Amino acid sequence: MLLVFLGLSACQSATVADDPPAAAQQMVHREGVPHTDAQGHLRRDYDPARSFFPIGVYHAVHGEAFGQQHDLALFKQAGFNTVHLWPVQNIDAALDAAERLGLQAIVENPDETLARRRWQSPAILAWMLENEAAQFVSDADTPARLAVFDQTLARFRSFDPGRASLIVDGAGLAPIYYQRWAAWREKADISALFNYPFFRRAYPVQNIERVARTMSRALRLTEGKKPIWYISQAFADTRMGWYMPDAEQLRATIYTALVHGATGVIHFSYDSHGTRDGDVLGYSPSPIADYGEVPDYDTSKKPALVATPQQLRQSQAMWRQVVALNRELALVGPSLLQPTADLACTVKADGPYRRSQPIRLIVKPADNGDLLLIAVNIEDVALNVDITCDRGIATLAPFLPAAMPEMTLAEPNLIRDRFTPFGVRLYRLRLA
Incomplete structure (x- = not known):
């Protein structure tokens, strides 16, 4: 374990481990x-x-x-x-x-x-x-x-x-x-x-x-x-x-x-x-x-x-x-509840954000061989966002029946969108 409990008598003086730098894409639960x-x-x-x-x-x-x-x-x-x-x-x-x-x-x-x-x-x-x-x-x-x-x-x-x-x-x-x-x-x-x-x-x-x-x-x-x-x-x-x-x-x-x-x-x-x-x-x-x-x-x-x-x-x-x-x-x-997909994505955000990684995302399997990409704006500002994936995307659509008018597939591997403050996006992807 990263931190094993050995006793609490010295807790007040113990040093809290630093959190690692924030990453845009979360790759947790790859094996299950x-x-x-x-x-x-x-x-x-x-x-x-x-x-x-x-x-x-x-x-x-x-x-x-x-x-x-x-x-x-x-x-x-x-x-x-x-x-x-x-x-x-x-x-x-x-x-x-x-x-x-x-x-x-x-x-x-x-x-x-x-x-x-x-x-x-x-x-x-x-x-x-x-x-x-x-x-x-x-x-x-x-x-x-x-x-x-x-x-x-x-x-x-x-x-x-x-x-x-x-x-x-x-x-x-x-x-x-x-x-x-x-x-x-x-x-x-x-x-x-x-x-x-x-x-x-x-x-x-x-x-x-x-x-x-x-x-x-x-x-x-x-x-x-x-x-x-x-x-x-x-x-x-x-x-x-x-x-x-x-x-x-x-x-x-x-x-x-x-x-x-x-x-x-x-x-x-x-x-x-x-x-x-x-x-x-x-x-x-x-x-x-x-x-x-x-x-x-x-x-x-x-x-x-x-x-x-x-x-x-x-x-x-x-x-x-x-x-x-x-x-x-x-x-x-x-x-x-399914293992995280191995599609790698990078994020570029344009706007007055304060955190080093204002957009957080994860990619999961969906039905019919598609993927679900969940992306969240953790800040209270609107952002223009580019999400670039390491493979081409054949089709891009909302995962749910909700209007997402600013979502575009600008290039074969580039999703471009405008996020509202604290905005959430659920994309359905089919890889090329």
């Missing part, structure tokens, strides 16, 4: 892509009948709660295939609904008695056994926390040996967290990582390179051998200062993570009494202003967020954006 099937069994070889690309909702709720009726069928209809279950609910009933609907469930901090009773459920994708330990557990307490995790995982594997464990964690960029963040990457079968760039203190956001850095660091630390899932920012937090991204910003963060090796997406977070207790406004097709007196789940001793009419409109708009992205991801996901 680490992912799972729908029951969390790890695999590298792509099988269209078994390989699973999670498109998830964080904090899904089923049943009645605080005067509201929730149904996992809502998420099925919206194009999700995975539900992270809000832990304070009837998990048995939620798993029954997931089985009936054909949804896969992530169970957070599962009760071991329930897990032993339900582990054979076809709906269970992963047991989520840790959450944000690198951020909120000190260096001094981390070895004990790691030991407890080992013991918990051993018990779960004694009755459910094949299913992967999941650890959710933050960005892993701050030096103070880095060593213990790296230690948890060693422990995880699957890492689900969040990186939320749209933050009032950094407004206006000029680039989203931090998302690329988080994914790339996680892949380096695991030597590309473990699945990495991206938890997207689809929420606003009035207490901490995160704000709702717009449609282009949300799409760009997700595709930046995918270009840099992520093999699943979970949108944080569905709007409910649980998120509102933490001052989080999530996405929902029908949010309500006030959930009333809900339990103080986050122990903040503060009342739950009461949404304004403007915030309710933001929640509904984000729901529509997430649903539209789900349709895209269902089409793109199978390509991302």
Whole structure:
């Protein structure tokens, strides 16, 4: 491993390894892509009948709660295939609904008695056994926390040996967290990582390179051998200062993570009494202003967020954006689980960009022998972009039925396009 956890007593003085220079083209997963099937069994070889690309909702709720009726069928209809279950609910009933609907469930901090009773459920994708330990557990307490995790995982594997464990964690960029963040990457079968760039203190956001850095660091630390899932920012937090991204910003963060090796997406977070207790406004097709007196789940001793009419409109708009992205991801996901193509491309960008490599791209197999080239502008400026490939291109078209009027095949191996700020391009190529 590039970084082996040997102890954390000297973490405060440890030097964080420098990130290598950013590259435009990502060549990760050339020999196979680490992912799972729908029951969390790890695999590298792509099988269209078994390989699973999670498109998830964080904090899904089923049943009645605080005067509201929730149904996992809502998420099925919206194009999700995975539900992270809000832990304070009837998990048995939620798993029954997931089985009936054909949804896969992530169970957070599962009760071991329930897990032993339900582990054979076809709906269970992963047991989520840790959450944000690198951020909120000190260096001094981390070895004990790691030991407890080992013991918990051993018990779960004694009755459910094949299913992967999941650890959710933050960005892993701050030096103070880095060593213990790296230690948890060693422990995880699957890492689900969040990186939320749209933050009032950094407004206006000029680039989203931090998302690329988080994914790339996680892949380096695991030597590309473990699945990495991206938890997207689809929420606003009035207490901490995160704000709702717009449609282009949300799409760009997700595709930046995918270009840099992520093999699943979970949108944080569905709007409910649980998120509102933490001052989080999530996405929902029908949010309500006030959930009333809900339990103080986050122990903040503060009342739950009461949404304004403007915030309710933001929640509904984000729901529509997430649903539209789900349709895209269902089409793109199978390509991302296949080995990266060996087509080499260089990028020339013309415009007032700030980062050394403002365009990030990856090339994957598509259907019918075609290739899918995903390219993302990680900056908030418009750029004229030339992508030159090392082989001729016979045909060039949008991968999805979307207008891309400035896309041209200027030469047999040269794609020319104009990227909007935080613009994403999905090209379908057929090589000559």
